[in-house]
Amino acid sequence: IGDYPYTKFALVENFWETGYGMPSFTLLGEKIIRFPFILHSSYPHELLHNWWGNSVYVDFNTGNWCEGLTAFMADHLIKEQRGAGEEYRRSTLQKYSNVVTPDNDFPLKDFLSRHDGASEAIGYGKSMMMWQMLRRKIGDKKFVEGIALFYKQQKFKTASFNDIRIAMETVSGIDLKDFFNQCVNRKGAPEIAIDRIISVKEEGYFHNILKLKQVQKYDAFDFNIPVSVLTDAGLETFEFTMNDKEQTFEFDTKSEIIKVAVDPQYDVFRILNPAEVPSTLSKIWASNENIFVLPVEAEKKNLDIYKKFAQAWKDADNDNFTILFDNEINSVPEDKTLWILGFENKFANEFSSEISKYKSGFANDSVNYDGKSIKKTNNSFIITKARKNNINKQDIFISLSNEASIAGLIRKLPHYGKYSYLAFSGEEPTNIAKGQWDVVNSPLVKIINEGNTDVSMFEKREPLAKLKPVFSEERMMNDIKYLASKELKGRGIGTPEIDMAATHIAKEFKKAGLEPIGDSYFQEFSHEFDGMGRIILKNVIGIIPGKDEKFKDQVVVISAHYDHLGLGWPDHHKGDEGKIHYGADDNASGVAIMTELARSLAKSATPARTIVFLASTAEEAGLIGSRYFVKHVKEYFKDGVFANINLDTDGSLFDKKLMVLNANTAREWKFIFMGTDYTTGVLTQVVENDLDASDQVAFIEQQIPAVQLFTGATSNYHRPSDTPENIDSKGLVKVATVAKEVVVYLAERKDPMPFTGSGAPAKPADDKPKTARKASTGSVPDFAFKGEGVRVGSIIPGSAGEKAGLMVGDVIIKLDGKETKDLRTYSTLLKQYQPGDEVELNILRDGESKTLSLVLGAR
Structure with a gap:
């Protein structure tokens, strides 16, 4: 868009908790400035405000265009680069749908600055959605060219929405007067509904008729509406111009339609149907009429806590609140939001159901969020639902x-408006879980025929701009292809390979x-x-x-076994005896990943602590290489290991969270x-169970803080099918990105990090290969499960x-009949059985107890 217009950019701490962008510097509050x-x-x-607002100035007589444009080209772009553009746009539309009403709505030409939720929305x-729609209308290349021309023409001048329009028309050759007039001068937004879809089989193709409606009370809007169509042959995408309250669109597909989704990637500025989006706390915060419902059956200590919370929130909030006991409410008031306090509340069981x-739901001693269990003790839970x-x-x-x-909680909760559920720990309190409910019945998605309906309805797109990657996907895959090649025959202990x-x-x-x-x-x-016999082994360091x-002599170790x-x-x-296990x-x-980190950090890092890269040997035979390193580390570094x-x-991240074990x-x-x-946009799942998983255990045995980054077991685990073509190469970059952040942080951390694990085993490690289980249930555990028992993550076909x-x-x-409290207990019990043995499994399925009879298979 043009060179940075100033010679410096300074980030300055302010005494107000807000952001103020000035030419060449910005003021941020003392709390926010410390967040990573x-x-x-x-x-x-x-x-970016140094371009928009501080070198191209805003003509406030015609509306403030720069906040939405900055949000689009900074906040939205970062999310888009991380694969979360759709989520960001959905949250934006959801906020508008939740907080903007006919009473507080106004057109963009009247926006000067943010002063409440509606003005921000x-x-x-x-405004951010306006630029997304314009980008889709003229294409990414022309949009960037138009923005660059606008900047070139208006630098150090006062500019308006109209000046942006002229620049975009110049590069695209498209008349955009009606588009800008509607977006800038008209208030409101369309509401879209599917009226019907008909598919007729013709000779060699299918002819399809889709009727859409704009169901808002006021006149029709004019916009382009994207439609994704899943057929037997795959995904097809269409775009139609809608400018009437009711409109019929006809299109052909080569194969039969399975599913249709209207605006699945949230490209159109519109009011969302409540069924399109998960229930989120932002709608609770926007409620004007509320009732705190106290549990009359609660113990006095708990009831006092609930009363104090209700009064404290009521004092901090400008909305209307009534405080009642649950036995005072016989029917739920339709016009008021219920704030149900406590598991003892008479409404709690229905809420859980x-x-x-x-x-999700409430158990005796825990709360389940999307199948993951969190203990009630010392934790606070906040949940919303329709x-x-x-x-x-x-x-x-x-x-x-x-x-x-x-x-x-009263200080933090308003900042968690986009979530459906939260959990906090301790007195501070610290957030330990957050998420949104899945959307299960969107009215803009219609299933027409049977088929695989779980396929994504998203069109693959590139972000508006790309960052040059810090890590090379190609280099990492080349390393994997060599190490897992036929030439290296599975890298077995004691072999030339x-x-x-x-x-x-x-x-x-x-x-x-x-x-x-x-x-x-x-x-x-x-x-x-x-x-x-005796074999010469080698770690590579x-x-x-x-x-x-x-x-410098208290080192940070990043490790990975190469055997x-x-x-x-x-x-x-x-059946796999004698086959290459790649x-x-x-x-x-x-x-x-470790080697790629070495390439990056060796060139850029000047750490306080020494960073050790350990490629350990003989992990599969009992952590032999890592245990040897830990035993002898003080011969090289007198203060030992700070963390591992x-x-x-x-190599199997795909769309999952990266697990952090131990x-x-x-x-x-x-x-x-x-x-x-x-900081990375890569979501992690912290697992605090004791797991004898890999080389980090050698460090944990010596009471050294250590974790494993783990993308999850697959059906290829310890099989000849664990080959390079099954690797998620993009996921390697994500894991490397997280690992670098952590290693650099630890290498610079001045404060100690005390060990809090269960420590060394009762008897010393003997460096012998683990006793292999011969029998299997054919299930792959969910390593991130925090409750009692072993949750099934996947089933081997x-x-x-x-x-x-x-x-x-x-x-x-x-x-x-023997309790399987955790994965370690479960694995130990299975070692007592042989393939062909019949066992009885007691399981919990959706909260209900069931018993299964199972004949164990061979591993």
């Missing part, structure tokens, strides 16, 4: 763990600029294996030396990864579990 996410939210927004949200469709008989009305449930958390892998890693470490740990990149040692004399199973030792499934995901993926980030099985080993882990969620009727989401609570 401002680098990807407030900071780029205020930086119009001046920022409606109504959120069961989202795999009212059963009136989707336009929402109610809220709140449970508080202690009185001390009230002030923090594992030595070839070690040599490759050492060469890449040297090429990246890492220093060796001593005279060599290899840490060689020998180990006695049953039936194999490179370092970035620390620069701070106080901290695998070779031809099936020490583990293999029945080990692409486990763990060529982790090695590739272990990368293992990181996060109970330091209190700080969950806060660190909350920060990376904001054709397995014992599938035959017995085991389903994804089932929680296994007993195996042959």
